[in-house]
Amino acid sequence: MTEFMTENTIKNINFDYIFNEVKTITEYGIRKKQEAKPFRRGQEADLRKEFNKIRAFIESGKRRDIIDVLKHVKNIYETLERAKTNQVLDEVELFEVKNFQIQTERLDKSLKTLAIENLKLTPIPQLYELLDPAHEKLNTFYIYDEYSEKLKSIRDEKKQTEKNIASLKKEIKEEIEKKYSIKLNLKDEVTISKSQREKTEELLKDSNLRVSGENYLSIIFKIKNNEEIDQLEKRLENLKSEEEEEEFRIRQYISREIKGYYDLLIKNIEVIGETDYLIAKANYAQKTNSVEPEIVSGLEITVRTGRNLKLERALKEKHKEYVPIDLNLRKNVICITGANMGGKTVSLRMIGQIAALASYGMFVPCEYSRVCLFDHIFISVGDDQSIEKGLSTFGAEIVNLKEALDYSNERCLILVDELAGGTNPKEGYAITKAVVNYLKNKDCMTVLTTHYDNVANDDDVQNLQVAGLTLPDEADLFKINNIEQISKYMDYRLIEVKYKKDIPKDAIKIARMAGIYPEIILDAENYI
Numbered sequence: 001m002t003e004f005m006t007e008n009t010i011k012n013i014n015f016d017y018i019f020n021e022v023k024t025i026t027e028y029g030i031r032k033k034q035e036a037k038p039f040r041r042g043q044e045a046d047l048r049k050e051f052n053k054i055r056a057f058i059e060s061g062k063r064r065d066i067i068d069v070l071k072h073v074k075n076i077y078e079t080l081e082r083a084k085t086n087q088v089l090d091e092v093e094l095f096e097v098k099n100f101q102i103q104t105e106r107l108d109k110s111l112k113t114l115a116i117e118n119l120k121l122t123p124i125p126q127l128y129e130l131l132d133p134a135h136e137k138l139n140t141f142y143i144y145d146e147y148s149e150k151l152k153s154i155r156d157e158k159k160q161t162e163k164n165i166a167s168l169k170k171e172i173k174e175e176i177e178k179k180y181s182i183k184l185n186l187k188d189e190v191t192i193s194k195s196q197r198e199k200t201e202e203l204l205k206d207s208n209l210r211v212s213g214e215n216y217l218s219i220i221f222k223i224k225n226n227e228e229i230d231q232l233e234k235r236l237e238n239l240k241s242e243e244e245e246e247e248f249r250i251r252q253y254i255s256r257e258i259k260g261y262y263d264l265l266i267k268n269i270e271v272i273g274e275t276d277y278l279i280a281k282a283n284y285a286q287k288t289n290s291v292e293p294e295i296v297s298g299l300e301i302t303v304r305t306g307r308n309l310k311l312e313r314a315l316k317e318k319h320k321e322y323v324p325i326d327l328n329l330r331k332n333v334i335c336i337t338g339a340n341m342g343g344k345t346v347s348l349r350m351i352g353q354i355a356a357l358a359s360y361g362m363f364v365p366c367e368y369s370r371v372c373l374f375d376h377i378f379i380s381v382g383d384d385q386s387i388e389k390g391l392s393t394f395g396a397e398i399v400n401l402k403e404a405l406d407y408s409n410e411r412c413l414i415l416v417d418e419l420a421g422g423t424n425p426k427e428g429y430a431i432t433k434a435v436v437n438y439l440k441n442k443d444c445m446t447v448l449t450t451h452y453d454n455v456a457n458d459d460d461v462q463n464l465q466v467a468g469l470t471l472p473d474e475a476d477l478f479k480i481n482n483i484e485q486i487s488k489y490m491d492y493r494l495i496e497v498k499y500k501k502d503i504p505k506d507a508i509k510i511a512r513m514a515g516i517y518p519e520i521i522l523d524a525e526n527y528i
Contacts, residue, residue, distance in 0.1 A: 004038045005356065008400070009379045013352035013415075014310040021309075022280045022362070025067065027075040028269050029276025036277070038359040041373045041411045044295045050361040051292045053116050057282040062110040069107045070276055076100050080265055083258045088251050095141035097258060097265075098131040102139055104268055111275065119275065121268050127261050130254060143247045151246045158239040165232045172208050172223055188223040285363035293358045293369040299411075299445055301329040301351060302370040308350040309365050324366070325350060325494060327464075329447065333440045335456040336449045336494065338466025344449040345381055347494060348415050351447055352379050355413050374413045374445075378404040381417035401435070408442045416448040428452065436461060464494040 010016050024030050039047040057063055079093045089097075101124065108121040132138075133146035145152040173184055180203065184190045192200050194217060203209055203221050213220035225233065258265075284290070288309055305324035312322040325347050336344050354364045358371040380400035397419065404414045419435060420428035429452040439446045440460045456463035 004040075004359070004375075005377045006403070009352065009377055012379045012381050013349050013356060013377075014308065015353060015356050017310045018284075018353070018357065018362075019360075022277075022284045024276045024280045025070040026073045026272060026276045027077075028073070028273030029070070029280060032270075032273035032277040033280070036360060038356075039361060039373055040359070040375050041297075044297060044373060047295055047358075047361060047373065049117065051295075051363075053119060053278050054282050054285065054361070054363065055292060056114050056116050057279050058286060060114055062113055063279060063282070066107060066110050066275065066279060069103050069110070070272070070279070072099070073103045073107075073272060074099060076265075077269070080258070080262055083255050084262050086259070087255065088248065089255045089258065090251070091141060091143065094131065094251065094254060098128070098141045099139055100265070101128045101131065104272070107272065107275070111271075119271060119278075121271050122264050124261055124264055124268075127258070130257055143250055147250045148246055151243065151250065154239055154243050154246060158236065158243060161232055161236045161239060165229055165236065168226070168229050168232070169223060172226070176206070176208060176223070184223070189220055191218050191220050193218050281362050288365050290357075290363035290365045291367065291369065293354075293364045293371045295358070296370050296372050298372060299330070299332065299443070300370055300372050301327060301355060301413075301445065302368075303327040303350075303354060303364075303366050304368040306350050306354060306364075306366040306369070308346055308353060311346060311349075312365075323493075327351065327494060328496070329445060329462065331440075331460065331462040332442060332445060333436050333460070334445070334447045334462040334464060335436070336447065336464045336466070337451070337456070338449075344466060345417050348379065348381060348417055348447060348449060352377055352413065352415050372445075373411070375410045376407045376412035377415075378407070378412065379415040379417075380404070380419075381415070405438075408439060408444050410444065412444045414439070414444060414446040414448075416446070419448050419450060425452070429455070463497050465497045467493045467495055 005013075005015065019033075022033065024033050039050070057066075074096055076093075076096050079089060079096055082093070083089055104121055105123065105128070108123055111119060111121060131141060134144045143151070145155060169188065173188060177183060180199065182190050182192075189212060192203060194200060200219055203219075204211070208224055208226065209221045210224040211219055212222035304326050306327060307322055307324050315322050323343070325343070327347070329351070336347060338344055354366070354369060355371060355374060356377055357364045358369070359373060359377070364371070378400070380397050397416075401416065401419070404412070404416075408414070420431040432448070432450055432452050432455055436446075436448070436455055436458070440458070455461075
């Protein structure tokens with residue numbers, strides 16, 4: 001991502017916030033999202049196919065069913081890698097593979113109804129049959145008797161041996177209980193007080209009992225195995241060992257079979273990850289009232305009622321209304337002029353946000369949009385001074401500008417807020433004008449905000465102006481002394497204007513609304 005947008009750009013257009021809000025369900029979806037790459041110039045057809053997929057999920061009545069399946073899909077990457085390297089999978093891992101097959105089969109039925117191009121699962125009925133030889137159709141797994149006649153024979157003998165042992169112990173238990181009028185617990189034990197000397201002496205002499213515990217008050221007696229029981233228990237231990245060996249052999253066989261399906265399983269994992277990511281984008285599009293942008297090849301960004309999603313949410317939390325913006329950017333260089341607090345920086349961030357969202361195959365927050373694809377997106381906004389690098393505000397923005405200019409021979413979007421605003425006005429104007437002259441002949445789009453006069457006095461440069469303060473009566477200015485009321489009177493719309501010598505001067509009005517003393521305001525007006 002950092003090759004398409006720098007970390008600074010990602011942060012300043014709030015793309016990191018938006019990307020974090022696109023919630024995938026499975027670990028496969030998370031990986032797909034992390035590996036996402038932007039669509040660039042020349043990939044317009046591929047991007048339109050991506051939008052078709054998102055639209056299919058938005059319009060589908062199966063989305064809830066698919067989400068329910070995704071919630072049951074577990075990560076089997078490590079399990080498959082173990083099988084691939086000839087390691088023997090345990091029963092838990094085999095259960096995970098079986099569950100994956102069950103969920104894949106469920107998901108396949110839903111995806112088939114959508115018929116989305118290149119989004120198809122490959123059923124592996126042979127593998128499911130291998131993991132469910134008893135045809136139970138249950139979301140469980142164990143080493144079934146059906147895997148081996150030998151295993152079935154061992155388990156049958158083991159079961160019968162356990163019954164024989166239990167039967168013999170039961171006979172001895174009943175005999176002892178009857179003979180001594182005592183009651184043995186479930187562990188075949190009985191506690192006798194040492195005060196019952198006669199009984200303890202009798203029990204000590206019984207060949208079917210042994211002492212398993214003793215303290216100063218009592219003695220614990222337990223049934224002792226006779227020779228027949230000892231032989232049976234020895235046989236039982238041997239059978240358990242044979243069972244484990246046979247189960248290992250079976251798990252070894254199943255693991256080898258799973259290895260044979262490795263490529264198909266990985267392919268299905270990729271499809272599941274893509275499905276998860278597409279649904280996450282569809283969900284976020286609906287949540288934010290975003291629309292599918294029209295992708296064009298020519299240099300253009302057109303937006304009707306565009307919104308900055310992060311700012312919109314922040315204003316909503318403060319019970320304030322966000323004012324959408326219309327844009328029609330169609331030249332190589334666009335200058336946005338207007339007073340501070342007129343929303344120029346917000347508009348700049350929104351332009352970058354919409355271009356980036358479209359590039360990453362996401363719907364955009366507006367009512368309508370036409371967007372071209374870029375190879376790179378850059379933004380320089382705010383105070384980016386770096387104490388560590390010894391850079392001033394001006395130094396930092398010049399470094400950012402140089403990075404953007406290095407890519408200006410490619411199709412890139414360059415967004416600059418108040419270029420050269422951190423140096424003296426005479427040199428600042430000269431630098432800004434020279435940069436505009438340089439970039440207007442490049443096949444990239446540059447949008448910059450400026451307070452400098454005469455920067456956009458060029459037929460090749462598009463000039464947008466913030467509509468600015470709109471008051472019912474100019475006299476109302478003298479009645480306002482709270483700067484927080486500015487948003488009530490500020491018209492944030494961007495209006496295309498032809499060249500004017502002077503850019504709007506709303507700063508004096510804003511200063512007056514902020515309560516600056518009248519004599520200072522009057523003096524400033526005299527200077528202007």
